[in-house]
Amino acid sequence: MTLADLPPLREVIARHGLSAEKSLGQNFLLDGQLLDRIARVPGPLDGALVYEVGPGPGGLTRALLGAGAEVIAVERDRRCLPALAELGEAAPGRLRVIEGDALAIDELALAGGAHIVANLPYNVGTALLVRWLGTTAWPPWWRSLTLMFQKEVAERIVARPDTGAYGRLAVLAQWRTHARIALPVHRSAFVPSPKVMSAVVHIVPAEQPDGVTPKVLEALTGAAFGQRRKMLRQSLKGLPGALGALAELGIDPTRRAETLSVEEFVAIARTLAR
Known part of the structure; x- marks a missing residue:
């Protein structure tokens, strides 16, 4: 089986009896065209290493593999592992799935030099972003961040001074990176549909100012x-x-x-x- 032979994601979810768990901050993204657009945000990925957190049933993972990437995915929900294993069989040698908590992973050892691309679980998204932005070594171990957030969080990351969204997250993001909202995502694209809109943020490292840690x-x-x-x-x-x-x-x-x-x-x- 190849990636082109894989059944639609809805069919995969139904066959494995999967449902998004609110306790894990999950919302599954099923729109294949939208997933392909997200996978294009970092630029060409053919042969590139990508680190994905919370792949769930593998919709974004499928798009990343389709773009030619080698993917390391960390998933704590073991219910999703069989569906991800099928993806690995369709892209031999290009998908490594690790069961575990992303907050406890030694990312530098695991995925140094990777693009991070993820539809982040809502309950850990901000914590992971602050961790990735706060790495001491600069340039960082990651090449770029392409991350899905609630629209409100995305706006806080790119906010300008003297606006309601401007705060700590904006300063921590902007003092040594370039951050932009790459595309909005309507809540109807998710299953289940959340109450809020979302957006994909793209962040690339910039030069770090001297004398600041x-x-x-x-x-x-x-x-x-x-x-x-x-x-x-x-x-x-x-x-x-x-x-x-x-x-x-x-x-x-x-x-x-x-x-x-x-x-x-x-x-x-x-x-x-x-």
Whole structure:
């Protein structure tokens, strides 16, 4: 059997008795054309390594294999493993499935140099993104991120200052990567259909500013946006050296966190790191 011989995904799901588990944050994506579009977002994948989290019954996995990729997939729901095994048989030597929790995987050892492409389970998506963005080594072990999120989360990743969506996630994403919304995804594309819209975000590494570390920036943004309605002089008073950094940089301490640009957060973090 080849990939072209595989039955429709709905048939695979029915044959294996699969259903999306709310406790695992699952929503199955069945639209083959849409899945192919997502697989094209990172660029040509022929012969490239792709790391996928939460493949479920393998819809996106099938599209990635169809694009010529070699796929390493991590799935914690063992009910999906037989369907994924059939995919592996249709693409010999190009699919490795690992049963386990993605948050506990040594990704660098497993998939260094891979594109990460995933319809992320809703309940771990943000945690995984922050982990991938916060890697100490830069450029990172991954080549690009192509990730499905709830639309609200996607908008927070690409948000600009002085907007309602702008916050910690935007700063952590944008200080050393280029992030964009690659395509919107209507909720009707999923089974079961979620109550919210979704979007695919594409992120590629950029040059890291000198003198800044993820640890310092995470602490700074955590304090600043943890009390986002308060002035900086209040929200940052518990972070040693932060108020002095504001004074040194000439940043008005009566401003609120959402008014600061990514560059201003980087400047404060650089001052704190000295």
